[in-house]
Amino acid sequence: MKIHIAESDVPNLELIKKYLETETKENLLSFVISLLDTLKEIPFDLLPASLKDMLIEWAETAEICLDDKLMDRIKEAEEEFKSGGGIKWEHPTNSI
Numbered sequence: 001m002k003i004h005i006a007e008s009d010v011p012n013l014e015l016i017k018k019y020l021e022t023e024t025k026e027n028l029l030s031f032v033i034s035l036l037d038t039l040k041e042i043p044f045d046l047l048p049a050s051l052k053d054m055l056i057e058w059a060e061t062a063e064i065c066l067d068d069k070l071m072d073r074i075k076e077a078e079e080e081f082k083s084g085g086g087i088k089w090e091h092p093t094n095s096i
Helices: 013-020 025-039 049-065 068-082
Strands: none
């Protein structure tokens, strides 16, 4: 039996956001994972452009953050910068 969802049954997203602000990290993670699992069932081409852009940005961030070698290099660069080391920028000279 298929349930028909009337327009009045569409969830209030603002109410959900307000509720999620009160939730634990574990419940938030569970919600996000469930949402991503559901999104996998929808062809990517059918998603709104803003959602596609957001998912692409998060996927790129995940790829970087899950790359241990790259993250080590970023942390080393941050430490070098904090300690005053690294390459200093110099204004290009005019060769004319």
